[in-house]
Amino acid sequence: MSEPIIKFEKVVKSYGNYRVLNDLDFEVARGEKVTIIGPSGSGKSTVLRILMTLEKINGGVVSVGNEPLWHEQGPNGLVPAREAHLRKMRKQLGMVFQQFNLFPHMTVLRNLTEAPMSVLGLSKQDARERAEELLQLVGLADQLQKFPNQLSGGQQQRVGIARALAMRPKVMLFDEPTSALDPELVGEVLNVIAKLAEEHDLTMLLVTHEMRFAREVSDRVCFFDQGNIKEQGTPDELFTNPKEERTRAFLKAVLEG
Amino acid sequence: MLFGITWDTSNGDLAFALSILPILLRGMVVTIQATIAGFAIAMVLGLIFAVLKSVPLKIVSWPTIVITEFFRDTPLLVQLFFLYYVLADYNIILPAFATGALALGVQYSAYMAEVYRAGIEAVAKGQREAAKALDLSASRTFTHIILPQAVPRVVPALGNYLVSIMKDVPVLSVVTVLEMLGVARIIGDQTFNYLVPLSMVGGLYLIMTLVASALVRFVDAKLPKRGLPFK
Numbered sequence: 216m217s218e219p220i221i222k223f224e225k226v227v228k229s230y231g232n233y234r235v236l237n238d239l240d241f242e243v244a245r246g247e248k249v250t251i252i253g254p255s256g257s258g259k260s261t262v263l264r265i266l267m268t269l270e271k272i273n274g275g276v277v278s279v280g281n282e283p284l285w286h287e288q289g290p291n292g293l294v295p296a297r298e299a300h301l302r303k304m305r306k307q308l309g310m311v312f313q314q315f316n317l318f319p320h321m322t323v324l325r326n327l328t329e330a331p332m333s334v335l336g337l338s339k340q341d342a343r344e345r346a347e348e349l350l351q352l353v354g355l356a357d358q359l360q361k362f363p364n365q366l367s368g369g370q371q372q373r374v375g376i377a378r379a380l381a382m383r384p385k386v387m388l389f390d391e392p393t394s395a396l397d398p399e400l401v402g403e404v405l406n407v408i409a410k411l412a413e414e415h416d417l418t419m420l421l422v423t424h425e426m427r428f429a430r431e432v433s434d435r436v437c438f439f440d441q442g443n444i445k446e447q448g449t450p451d452e453l454f455t456n457p458k459e460e461r462t463r464a465f466l467k468a469v470l471e472g
Numbered sequence: 473m474l475f476g477i478t479w480d481t482s483n484g485d486l487a488f489a490l491s492i493l494p495i496l497l498r499g500m501v502v503t504i505q506a507t508i509a510g511f512a513i514a515m516v517l518g519l520i521f522a523v524l525k526s527v528p529l530k531i532v533s534w535p536t537i538v539i540t541e542f543f544r545d546t547p548l549l550v551q552l553f554f555l556y557y558v559l560a561d562y563n564i565i566l567p568a569f570a571t572g573a574l575a576l577g578v579q580y581s582a583y584m585a586e587v588y589r590a591g592i593e594a595v596a597k598g599q600r601e602a603a604k605a606l607d608l609s610a611s612r613t614f615t616h617i618i619l620p621q622a623v624p625r626v627v628p629a630l631g632n633y634l635v636s637i638m639k640d641v642p643v644l645s646v647v648t649v650l651e652m653l654g655v656a657r658i659i660g661d662q663t664f665n666y667l668v669p670l671s672m673v674g675g676l677y678l679i680m681t682l683v684a685s686a687l688v689r690f691v692d693a694k695l696p697k698r699g700l701p702f703k
Contacts, residue, residue, distance in 0.1 A: 267601075267604070267605050268604065269601050269604060269605070298610075302607055302609075305604070305605070305607045306607055308605070309605065310602075310605040312598060312601070312602065312605075314598050316596075316598035316599060316601060316602035317602070318599065318602070318617055318699075318702075319621065319698035319699055320620045320621055320696070320698055320699025320700055320701055320702050321701075321702040322701075322702070325702050329606070329608070329616065329702075330606035330607060330608055333608060333609070333612050333616075334606065334607045334608060334609075362698070362701070364698060378606070379605070379606075382606060382607065
């Protein structure tokens with residue numbers, strides 16, 4: 216396995232007395248597609264939210280591309296990161312949200328060009344070309360002047376994916392991207408994600424309840440339970456022959472539900 | 473006689489009313505001007521206060537909270553006298569109209585700051601998170617993501633203050649601003665007929681506030697509920 220692009224070392228995250236992440240050690244290799252599954256409250260979304268700097272950590276070190284995410288190198292070791300460092304680090308990551316979180320007052324085109332223009336400094340022309348290319352990729356090339364509320368949930372989520380990609384992140388984080396969708400719209404979003412998974416440079420971290428999909432696209436599946444990885448392996452290992460009793464119980468419940 | 477217009481006191485109330493109507497309308501123009509000026513100041517200053525209150529640094533937010541509480545909890549008349557008489561002692565002499573508009577604006581900015589803040593806090597948390605995930609700067613997030621969604625929601629609440637400001641304008645007559653009520657009182661003082669001019673002021677006020685309310689409803693209906701569009 217090549218060097219990890221993401222590394223969690225003894226990471227602790229707690230809300231009051233409740234430990235969401237419990238001394239988590241976790242690595243993702245460059246270009247790897249990893250799916251995180253597990254019961255709710257097991258800390259799987261928290262992993263993504265910490266990476267996107269939406270949640271602070273309470274202990275341990277998280278690194279992205281060999282550089283600490285929540286810390287900076289001070290004269291006497293690591294010190295908590297300042298906003299400038301966080302902004303620099305965020306550029307490597309893109310996130311797709313369960314609730315899409317598109318900007319409702321902006322057209323699809325504006326949703327896709329806002330950050331590339333104001334953050335990366337792209338010209339209007341370049342940003343537009345990039346947006347059109349990405350909308351082509353997600354199959355929405357003809358919708359660029361629509362507002363989000365004129366689109367279906369599946370279309371909105373595909374815009375959400377294109378919007379994150381417009382920043383050219385090295386790592387894409389998908390936080391239950393199909394959980395808020397009507398069942399008949401899930402497929403179109405999963406198709407787009409599967410298409411992205413074929414790109415071998417892009418690292419993908421996916422939290423999902425779509426087990427069949429996880430099996431198809433991931434290199435590795437991690438089963439989270441009580442704030443740590445209970446079991447992990449290739450999709451075949453984990454789905455056909457889980458070792459842990461807890462994993463078996465979870466898979467049984469999910470696949471039969 | 474006022475503003476070069478004479479009144480007719482010898483042909484009954486109707487003729488008197490008609491003769492002073494142009495004078496009252498002059499006063500009404502001043503009332504409307506003061507309302508608009510005060511409202512504009514309050515809108516801008518209120519937004520600034522709302523932003524400063526939400527700054528995570530206590531050294532910024534605390535003084536802002538103290539100042540806005542002071543503006544909110546002291547009478548308009550006290551603030552008006554303060555601006556008009558006390559500042560003059562320090563050689564800051566503002567025209568009566570400017571003083572009045574400023575006093576109205578300052579007092580109502582404190583109320584409006586709360587309205588803005590409620591609107592800003594009502595914008596879904598996911599919007600901030602999406603902006604952060606796209607690495608937008610804090611100021612860009614505020615001006616391009618949060619504010620365009622917050623403002624349309626608070627238009628009705630801000631509009632109520634437009635009507636309130638309008639109804640507070642007569643207070644400015646104590647610092648010699650010739651707004652409608654002040655004009656009516658002068659007419660009453662000189663003709664010993666208070667009933668007619670004051671009744672007219674009441675009626676004209678009712679018309680103004682109804683129009684202002686309709687205007688607010690119109691603007692509110694025109695604004696897209698999901699935020700001001702960004703093409």
